Amino acid sequence: MSDDLLGRLDAVLEQRRQADPQDSYVASLHAAGLDRILRKLGEECTETVVAAKNGEGEKIVYETADLWFHSLVMLSHCGLDAAAVLDELERRFGLSGHQEKAARDKTGGDAR
Numbered sequence: 001m002s003d004d005l006l007g008r009l010d011a012v013l014e015q016r017r018q019a020d021p022q023d024s025y026v027a028s029l030h031a032a033g034l035d036r037i038l039r040k041l042g043e044e045c046t047e048t049v050v051a052a053k054n055g056e057g058e059k060i061v062y063e064t065a066d067l068w069f070h071s072l073v074m075l076s077h078c079g080l081d082a083a084a085v086l087d088e089l090e091r092r093f094g095l096s097g098h099q100e101k102a103a104r105d106k107t108g109g110d111a112r
């Protein structure tokens with residue numbers, strides 16, 4: 001797997017913001033609007049939870065991929081991208097959970 005997959009997906013999703021909804025699933029989600037995207041995101045989240053609860057290994061991976069993918073579509077619709085989330089994870093990397101929480105509490109919830 002290429003470690004730049006998220007970057008390549010970001011580029012495709014950005015291009016799909018201008019694409020024809022007839023030709024593209026992602027463009028059809030953008031055309032349907034934020035509420036539709038959030039509904040899909042909620043559905044994929046529930047399906048992931050159910051798969052994990054049932055201990056269905058392959059299905060957990062499949063549903064998590066759907067969940068991540070629809071999260072990326074939501075970010076794109078909001079004018080954001082995976083790179084912004086990776087930057088945030090990078091900032092947290094190496095901090096313990098307790099250090100991260102302390103920084104968050106100090107700044108009133110947003111540690112940046």
Ligand SMILES: N=c1c2ncn([C@@H]3O[C@H](COP(=O)(O)OP(=O)(O)OP(=O)(O)O)[C@@H](O)[C@H]3O)c2ncn1[C@@H]1O[C@H](COP(=O)(O)O)[C@@H](O)[C@H]1O
Pocket residue numbers: 012016023024025026027065066069
């Ligand atoms: N990674 C994905 C991807 N993962 C899941 N899906 C779609 O997400 C949907 C998942 O919804 P469900 O499982 O609920 O299936 P469904 O019943 O068909 O969905 P609904 O009718 O309820 O919306 C399916 O239509 C999948 O095809 C994806 N569609 C696209 N991509 C990526 O996005 C790129 C651009 O896609 P297009 O915009 O379609 O060209 C593709 O090249 C891929 O790299």
